[in-house]
Amino acid sequence: MLNTLQHSVVHRLPASYRRCGGPVGFTVEPQAANVLNSDDDLIGLRLLSHNGDSAWEIMQNIKLALADMQLECSVLELEGEPCLFVHRQDECTTTCRLKNFGVGIAETFAGERRD
Incomplete structure (x- = not known):
């Protein structure tokens, strides 16, 4: 498993999510910003380094x-791609574990754009 995770890169989706019932199992939907810190508050991670079946x-x-x-x-x-959803309170533990396996965590940053 370690070899398949090395050189993978994930990034955190900007929205917070919550579970909701779906036709089979459950799905997630974005939450309003003012509803954060509820028990079902989830964060999503999307893979940047691989596509399709891989x-x-x-x-x-x-x-x-x-x-x-x-x-x-x-x-x-x-949105057609696999995403990993974890509870917000587990975000730091999740990213630490992924880094230990060699997964890169892409950070978004606000920088001044110069053309």
């Missing part, structure tokens, strides 16, 4: 790596 495989391996630490997470399709 992205699904990598996300399942990430899920397994987190399960070893008993972190509850789900891999769901969002």
